[in-house]
Structure formats: structure tokens, C-alpha cells
Amino acid sequence: MRHIRNILVLFILCLPFVTKGQTHEVGAIIGAEYEKKVAKGLHFGVDGQLRFNQNFTNFDRLRLGAGLDYTFWKKRLKIGAAGFYLLGDEGNYYEHRGRVQATVAYTERIRQFRIGVRARAQSTFYDERRGEHKFNPKTYFRGRLQLEYEFFSKPVKLFASTEFFLRLYKKNNYFIDDFRTIVGCSYKLTQGSSLTFAFRSENEIQVKNPENIYYFCIVYNFKH
DSSP states (O other): OHHHHHHHHHHHHTSOOOOSSOEEEEEEEEEEEEEEEEETTEEEEEEEEEEEETTTTEEEEEEEEEEEEEEETTTTEEEEEEEEEEEEEOSSSEEEEEEEEEEEEEEEEETTEEEEEEEEEEEEEEOTTSSOOSSSSEEEEEEEEEEEEEOSSSSEEEEEEEEEEEEOSSTTOOEEEEEEEEEEEEEEOSSSEEEEEEEEEEEEOSSSSOEEEEEEEEEEEEEO
16 A cells, blocks of 8 residues: 555645745535446436535535547547536626536556546636626646556545646637646445545646635446
């Protein structure tokens, strides 16, 4: 177990630390996911998520989504597309948003380890009737590296990931907005269901007053 612990520590050390003008906040994410096999390699999924901030005291966002993904080439490659409805708390009003994303992922298995890389294009559309939006939609390229470890004789899986958000919607001025790092575990309840517990850190960079938010997450997963 020592080498697993060292790997998780290395992921945490990859967080971008900013020493000036930081703000720190703690929140929670509660979610549920459902996935159904449609055909060989093809899956349909829906999910819902509630997010709270300000030390668990304030509703921040509701997210509802649905999508399709297709796995091929010996289950190594996956492509997918999804759409989401978002309801965000903007302080004095709630804003409706829409989001679409496309994903390409590659996973390699080495004994009990799974190493995965994921590339994702994402656009979020804001309600022009509420608030001011200099760029609409906001479009990002997201790149993620993830490591998983599965126990042979236990219903537990450990995982850690780090991801960057590269903003694309501003012409000739591409830069990374923030990093997201997650460490957690998944516990298998039955053949088709599991609970995921995770700690997620989101860290802004290249801004005057970077925001750092730390979420405690619990998600129920069901596959059919």
C-alpha cells in the first residue's frame, strides 16, 4: 500500500499554489448517476448533481445531464457526447444555463492499475436576459490524467486525477484558467451499484485574486 499512498501524495503536490490574494472555501457535492447498455460498446447515461459552497451553507448549482458514449478497440478508446441543464445561484437571482461537451478518452490497464487520459471540448451557454456576459458561450478544452487502483479481493477502487481548463473563447489569448485535482475511492455495493467518495480541489490561476474551493463529494452510481 505504500506505493499507492505515494502516488496519491504526488497528485496532491501537483496542485497550483498561489501565495498572494488567495481566497479559500469549502463546499459539498451530492450526486447520482445512471448508466444503461444500449448495444455492444454503446451506453446511455443520465446524472444529477447538487453543489453547495460557503462552508456547506449555500446552494450553488443544480446540474442535470444526459449523454451517449461508445467504447471500442479492446475497451481502450471511448468517445462520447453529452448535454446539460445548469441552474446557478448568482447571488440575487438564479441563472439558467446550457452546456454541451464532446469527449475522447484512452485507458490502459496494467495489472491492478488503470491509467487514463481524457480530452474534452466544452461550451456553456448563458442566459443573456440575466447578468452580463462578455463571452457567450464560454468554451474550454479540458485535459485530464487519471490513475486507478483496484483490489483483487475487495470491492474497493482508489483513484486520483488532475485536470486543467484551457480557455478557448478569447481569440489569440489562450490560457489555463484553473486546475482540478480529485482523490477518492469507489465502494461496490452490488453487482450494478456503487458509492463514490471523493475530495476535489479547484484552484484558479492567472487572476489577481485566485479562488480555491475544496469539495467533499458523494455520488451514487447505478449501471444496468
